[in-house]
Amino acid sequence: MLGVFRLSKQPNVTIAPATGRLGVLIPGMGAVSSTFIAGVEAVKKGLGEPIGSLTQLGTIRLGKRTEGRTPRIKDFVPLAPLECLSFGAWDIFEDDAYEAASRAKVLEPALLEQLKEPLSAIQPMRAVFDSDYVRRIDGPNRKKAASKMELAEALMDDIREFKARNGCTRLVMIWCGSTEVFHKPAAVHQSLAAFEEGLRKSDPEIAPSQIYAYAALKLRVPFANGAPNLTTDVPALLDLARENEVPICGKDFKTGQTYMKTLLAPGFKARMLGVRGWFSTNILGNRDGEVLEDPGSFKSKEETKLSVLEQILQPDLYPQLYKDLYHAVRINYYPPRGDAKEGWDNIDIFGWLGYPMQIKIDFLCRDSILAAPLVLDLVLFLDLAQRAKMKGIQEWLSFYFKAPMTAPGLYPEHDIFIQLMKLKNTLRWMQGEDLITHLGLEYYD
Numbered sequence: 001m002l003g004v005f006r007l008s009k010q011p012n013v014t015i016a017p018a019t020g021r022l023g024v025l026i027p028g029m030g031a032v033s034s035t036f037i038a039g040v041e042a043v044k045k046g047l048g049e050p051i052g053s054l055t056q057l058g059t060i061r062l063g064k065r066t067e068g069r070t071p072r073i074k075d076f077v078p079l080a081p082l083e084c085l086s087f088g089a090w091d092i093f094e095d096d097a098y099e100a101a102s103r104a105k106v107l108e109p110a111l112l113e114q115l116k117e118p119l120s121a122i123q124p125m126r127a128v129f130d131s132d133y134v135r136r137i138d139g140p141n142r143k144k145a146a147s148k149m150e151l152a153e154a155l156m157d158d159i160r161e162f163k164a165r166n167g168c169t170r171l172v173m174i175w176c177g178s179t180e181v182f183h184k185p186a187a188v189h190q191s192l193a194a195f196e197e198g199l200r201k202s203d204p205e206i207a208p209s210q211i212y213a214y215a216a217l218k219l220r221v222p223f224a225n226g227a228p229n230l231t232t233d234v235p236a237l238l239d240l241a242r243e244n245e246v247p248i249c250g251k252d253f254k255t256g257q258t259y260m261k262t263l264l265a266p267g268f269k270a271r272m273l274g275v276r277g278w279f280s281t282n283i284l285g286n287r288d289g290e291v292l293e294d295p296g297s298f299k300s301k302e303e304t305k306l307s308v309l310e311q312i313l314q315p316d317l318y319p320q321l322y323k324d325l326y327h328a329v330r331i332n333y334y335p336p337r338g339d340a341k342e343g344w345d346n347i348d349i350f351g352w353l354g355y356p357m358q359i360k361i362d363f364l365c366r367d368s369i370l371a372a373p374l375v376l377d378l379v380l381f382l383d384l385a386q387r388a389k390m391k392g393i394q395e396w397l398s399f400y401f402k403a404p405m406t407a408p409g410l411y412p413e414h415d416i417f418i419q420l421m422k423l424k425n426t427l428r429w430m431q432g433e434d435l436i437t438h439l440g441l442e443y444y445d
């Protein structure tokens with residue numbers, strides 16, 4: 001009759017109330033962030049529903065099935081209401097949020113027209129940008145300073161000024177900027193002292209996204225990374241997050257093709273079906289696609305996209321099913337499609353006695369429509385985590401990412417159903433509710 005696992009020591013956390021305004025600071029005012037901001041404004045005006053958002057639509061079962069307690073997540077934990085969000089962004093282009101959304105062509109002009117007033121008020125601040133890290137685009141709205149440390153200080157000034165101007169009590173930063181080129185942690189990333197020295201000396205190994213993250217963490221602003229860049233995945237910034245008691249999470253929003261992969265792969269493994277090959281290819285024509293044409297940025301994306309199958313399928317445990325799996329991912333820039341990406345997957349699987357079968361997926365998706373609700377959830381959950389005094393990497397938010405950050409030495413969990421269970425159990429744990437394991441003990445009564 002149970003299905004409920006009772007911990008002997010039930011942890012509890014005190015969560016400060018979500019009073020006052022929450023400022024959402026976004027490096028990158030492109031397709032994803034403008035679709036997110038416009039969407040929140042549309043929902044506030046009753047012009048649309050927040051489809052795809054767990055915080056707005058999701059429920060959570062509490063206690064035994066017989067208790068019939070299934071509140072909405074937003075009624076179970078104290079989340080900031082949409083009416084209390086203020087938005088700020090940085091970009092190398094001068095377009096305000098209305099112009100950025102119009103240029104991105106994700107949302108209908110008629111809808112954007114109704115949102116023109118709040119969107120036009122959001123002017124991007126001057127960006128910290130380095131064309132060695134994002135190569136295919138350039139724009140005039142950039143900060144100039146004598147060193148990377150001065151750039152970080154200028155960002156901190158922006159953050160303080162934004163907070164005061166908008167009367168915010170709390171802030172969250174989420175990277176929605178272009179994908180930076182692939183790079184590995186260097187000596188300058190190994191400690192906070194080395195990183196700060198590197199900022200003063202403008203060490204070329206420090207990426208713009210790391211300067212934003214440093215500025216946020218110094219001011220105790222939670223930070224999420226929506227792109228596959230290295231950013232906070234280095235000892236210096238992990239230490240700073242823990243030292244300043246700031247929650248962080250990343251990286252790379254799990255939206256289209258990888259979302260499909262993490263739905264299907266656990267299913268194949270659950271039934272002990274083999275996979276011989278998985279070929280994934282995409283065409284997309286937005287600015288993100290243009291940046292990903294650069295081999296350095298594509299390499300960052302490829303790494304996060306490829307890591308998923310290996311962890312889910314566990315070829316070491318199941319060599320006869322997955323040992324020699326051939327996995328390839330391609331992305332091609334194809335301007336006519338704009339943000340309406342098409343992702344094809346050809347999956348060669350095999351069953352009983354090794355007999356082969358094939359599955360073809362053709363996902364005609366909309367990248368930013370899939371990403372916008374993830375941005376909203378991450379902002380609200382990170383703010384919740386900070387009010388609950390949770391610091392460092394928030395693994396319970398792995399649900400949202402292609403390459404979830406984990407504590408050093410741990411492998412990331414990619415199975416979306418395990419990720420969702422972990423997320424909901426964390427919320428139950430925060431509120432002192434029993435964790436649910438779906439274990440049925442009725443057979444023993």
Ligand SMILES: NC(=O)c1ccc[n+]([C@@H]2O[C@H](COP(=O)([O-])OP(=O)(O)OC[C@H]3O[C@@H](n4cnc5c(N)ncnc54)[C@H](O)[C@@H]3O)[C@@H](O)[C@H]2O)c1
Pocket residue numbers: 027028029030031032033090091092093104127128129130134137139175176177178179180208209226227228252253254255256286287288291367368370371
């Ligand atoms: N849409 C999705 O489904 C999805 C999924 C996973 C990850 N992402 C990632 O999210 C990010 C945003 O995607 P998008 O479609 O909005 O891209 P986009 O190109 O429309 O927007 C990115 C914006 O960032 C700006 N930018 C680049 N470097 C900057 C810097 N240093 N400071 C400030 N602004 C900077 C660019 O000028 C651009 O306007 C990309 O890195 C993308 O790979 C998107």
